[in-house]
Amino acid sequence: MTPIELEKRAFELADKLIDGEKLSKDDFALLIRAERELPEENAAALREKLSKRALELKQLHYGNAVYVRGLIEVTNYCKNNCLYCGIRRGNPTVSRYRLTKEQILSCCAEGYALGFRTFVMQGGEDAYFTPERVADIVREIKRNYPDCAVTLSLGEYPKEVYALWREAGADRYLLRHETANAEHYSKLHPAEMMLETRMDCLKNLRSLGFQTGCGMMIGSPYQSYETLAEDLVFIRDFRPQMVGIGPFIPAHDTPFANEKAGTFEQTLFFLSIVRILLPEVLLPATTALGTIHPHGREMGMLSGANVCMPNLSPADVRSKYSLYDNKLYTGSEAAQSLNDLEKRLETIGCNIAFVRGDSKLTE
Numbered sequence: 001m002t003p004i005e006l007e008k009r010a011f012e013l014a015d016k017l018i019d020g021e022k023l024s025k026d027d028f029a030l031l032i033r034a035e036r037e038l039p040e041e042n043a044a045a046l047r048e049k050l051s052k053r054a055l056e057l058k059q060l061h062y063g064n065a066v067y068v069r070g071l072i073e074v075t076n077y078c079k080n081n082c083l084y085c086g087i088r089r090g091n092p093t094v095s096r097y098r099l100t101k102e103q104i105l106s107c108c109a110e111g112y113a114l115g116f117r118t119f120v121m122q123g124g125e126d127a128y129f130t131p132e133r134v135a136d137i138v139r140e141i142k143r144n145y146p147d148c149a150v151t152l153s154l155g156e157y158p159k160e161v162y163a164l165w166r167e168a169g170a171d172r173y174l175l176r177h178e179t180a181n182a183e184h185y186s187k188l189h190p191a192e193m194m195l196e197t198r199m200d201c202l203k204n205l206r207s208l209g210f211q212t213g214c215g216m217m218i219g220s221p222y223q224s225y226e227t228l229a230e231d232l233v234f235i236r237d238f239r240p241q242m243v244g245i246g247p248f249i250p251a252h253d254t255p256f257a258n259e260k261a262g263t264f265e266q267t268l269f270f271l272s273i274v275r276i277l278l279p280e281v282l283l284p285a286t287t288a289l290g291t292i293h294p295h296g297r298e299m300g301m302l303s304g305a306n307v308c309m310p311n312l313s314p315a316d317v318r319s320k321y322s323l324y325d326n327k328l329y330t331g332s333e334a335a336q337s338l339n340d341l342e343k344r345l346e347t348i349g350c351n352i353a354f355v356r357g358d359s360k361l362t363e
């Protein structure tokens with residue numbers, strides 16, 4: 001295909017996408033390829049076409065509101081050894097920590113006073129956080145703050161465990177699928193981790209009534225136009241309430257330390273596509289996006305994102321939850337600096353909504 005044909009076809013597909021027509025995996029792959037391979041001027045025009053539509057759809061469903069979530073990173077111990085992740089088991093240079101129930105509750109108290117109405121408990125897969133221990137903390141948060149949503153992001157567990165946490169009152173669960181292609185999955189993870197398990201977890205979470213989030217990194221090693229196309233088909237068909245998308249950023253002392261980072265532009269492109277595929281989805285402008293560009297969050301919002309997740313972890317552990325290098329945890333990334341975030345959002349006509357911000361996506 002000549003560059004001119006590629007351009008023509010990509011713009012046709014962008015129109016189809018905007019019109020709500022169903023694209024095939026090959027269509028998505030071509031669109032993704034065009035964004036990477038067309039001359040920058042044309043690629044930018046393609047991104048702009050989709051971000052314009054994504055922004056319209058976001059405005060239609062959410063107006064100028066940005067939902068904020070207080071992110072509490074409860075542990076950086078992890079039994080897994082994902083090749084990309086800075087807190088993988090095999091990284092001996094990580095200074096490990098875990099928060100006590102009291103510390104987590106005091107994060108919530110501080111967050112509540114700041115205006116947060118969603119708390120996200122995220123952590124590595126740490127045996128210290130037994131199913132019952134997590135359930136107990138969730139119950140306590142929900143008892144103290146019945147008007148708040150609790151989101152968990154603690155990795156893969158059997159359905160019974162998810163059910164226990166749901167009964168304890170957890171509302172949402174984030175578990176990125178990382179890639180919808182099994183072969184790619186096996187290149188990002190050690191042999192004991194399987195895409196099938198991940199997908200089963202996501203289905204179980206959904207069937208238990210969690211607002212469920214999947215997602216992937218953009219630019220992870222071995223990713224291709226085809227695997228990314230499979231991610232989009234999966235996201236469209238699974239219809240998650242939330243999608244977490246950020247650039248891959250290498251982490252030191254991991255097998256992927258010397259790999260290239262994902263690009264800012266491609267990440268924005270995917271935010272727009274996902275907004276168009278699922279107009280009501282909750283879509284964060286991730287910390288990783290803020291890390292690779294000084295205006296990452298604002299640009300994310302202009303490309304279709306509508307959620308921000310400032311860091312509410314105790315100040316002394318923030319630098320230890322280093323999933324990747326140079327991860328932000330100060331300035332607008334800190335829960336304590338909501339004013340700072342508010343000012344940034346004002347420059348693009350958005351404002352923080354101090355509400356639970358539940359998903360409007362139903363089955």
Ligand code: 5AD
Binds near residue numbers: 086175216217246323
């Ligand atoms: N770069 C970007 N994102 C990463 N994550 C883990 N390691 C990295 C990295 N090096 C993401 C994964 C995981 C989420 C918690 O953080 O997608 O699901």
